[in-house]
Amino acid sequence: MSDNRYYPTIILGATFAGLGAAYACGKEALLIERSALVGYEFINSYNFGEAWHATLLSKEGEKLKNELLERGILSEDGRVHIPAIAPVLYNKIGCDSLPILLHSDVADIRLSEAGYEVTIYNASGFNSYRTDRIIDTRPEYAPSHWIKSKSLNAMLNCGEDDPEVSTTTGSYLLLTKGKLKGEVVAKVPVEVEDDWITARHKLHQLWAGRPKEWESWTISSVAGFFELQIEPETGSEIRPSWFSMPSAAYRNPLEAFEAGLLVERRY
Numbered sequence: 568m569s570d571n572r573y574y575p576t577i578i579l580g581a582t583f584a585g586l587g588a589a590y591a592c593g594k595e596a597l598l599i600e601r602s603a604l605v606g607y608e609f610i611n612s613y614n615f616g617e618a619w620h621a622t623l624l625s626k627e628g629e630k631l632k633n634e635l636l637e638r639g640i641l642s643e644d645g646r647v648h649i650p651a652i653a654p655v656l657y658n659k660i661g662c663d664s665l666p667i668l669l670h671s672d673v674a675d676i677r678l679s680e681a682g683y684e685v686t687i688y689n690a691s692g693f694n695s696y697r698t699d700r701i702i703d704t705r706p707e708y709a710p711s712h713w714i715k716s717k718s719l720n721a722m723l724n725c726g727e728d729d730p731e732v733s734t735t736t737g738s739y740l741l742l743t744k745g746k747l748k749g750e751v752v753a754k755v756p757v758e759v760e761d762d763w764i765t766a767r768h769k770l771h772q773l774w775a776g777r778p779k780e781w782e783s784w785t786i787s788s789v790a791g792f793f794e795l796q797i798e799p800e801t802g803s804e805i806r807p808s809w810f811s812m813p814s815a816a817y818r819n820p821l822e823a824f825e826a827g828l829l830v831e832r833r834y
Contacts, residue, residue: 574666577685577698580705581605581667582814586656587827588702589665590627597696598667599687604791605656608706608815609823610649612792613720613752615743616819619645628825631659639746646746652820676701682808700808702830706795706815710805711759713813716796718754719766721774722787725749731780739773753786754794766793810834 574597578588581600589598604611619641624632635641640651660667671689682699718741728749732742741754755773757766767789774786797816805811812830817823826833 572695573697575698576700576702577683577696579673579701579703579708580814581669582608582704582706583820583823584812584814584817584827585702585704586660586665587628587824588704588812588830589667589827590663591828591830594666596666597698598665599671599673599685600667600669601672603669604653605660606652606820607792608795608813609820610653611790612794613649613722613790614794614815615647615649615745615752616822617645618818619647619821622819622822622825624821624825625828627828628821631655631824632821634659642746646744648746648750676809678806700834701810702834703805703809703811704814704827706797706813707792709795709797709799709811709813709815713797713799713811713816714759714795715798716756717759717761717793718756719770720755720790720794721753721770722790723751723753724785724787725751725781726783730784740777757793804834 574595576592576596578585578596578598581598581604583606585598586605589596609616634655635652638655641647668687668689671687673685674688674693675686677684682697683701684695684697686693686695730749730751732744732751739756743752743754744750745752755770757769770789795815797813799811799813799816803811812826814823817826
């Protein structure tokens with residue numbers, strides 16, 4: 568194991584809030600993500616978000632929004648092609664040299680007299696980092712009582728440029744449109760305690776019994792993460808100087824990114 572290295576702040580999760588917090592802290596923070604995915608709480612859950620143009624933005628947030636608009640990823644009426652945001656984020660991280668470790672799993676977090684010691688495991692083996700403050704933006708690690716609802720989403724192939732997405736009475740499949748022609752996501756509400764096997768079974772069971780007007784439609788892909796609706800309690804310090812700020816608590820990626828940018832005012 569290597570010698571301890573020090574960062575005043577360690578941010579867990581390359582979510583939109585995590586990325587915003589990393590920009591706010593600059594070189595004083597290290598962002599750690601167990602996967603290679605960024606913004607996964609929206610992008611990889613197929614969650615289009617809502618109220619994109621209602622979010623008040625700082626200069627950095629406005630910069631990200633303008634890039635999405637210029638690239639045709641976000642429209643003026645608030646529709647978004649959510650998968651296309653990922654390459655923008657990777658490019659942004661690289662150009663700005665954001666301190667980030669991908670494919671790095673947190674093996675242990677230990678409180679010490681000098682703060683916290685965070686041990687990670689990745690291709691380089693075990694490494695430890697010392698920090699004064701931890702900000703955990705991972706929705707999947709939010710306290711369970713904060714999670715109000717969740718769904719398993721699937722991208723559909725409708726074979727139409729402008730399919731009708733109004734939900735048929737009695738159907739538990741909720742449909743939402745993306746920005747591209749024919750881009751539709753089906754959302755299947757599941758129980759908060761449901762695991763992946765149970766949730767996927769519910770999705771396929773409901774899809775098999777879908778209304779006749781959707782009979783020719785097919786599932787293109789199933790999301791890799793649950794869409795979570797989270798309502799944190801007032802005061803998110805779960806341990807001394809260890810804060811939970813789940814990125815899925817916000818209405819859209821820009822709002823989550825902006826919350827991260829304001830992290831120094833909050834904690």
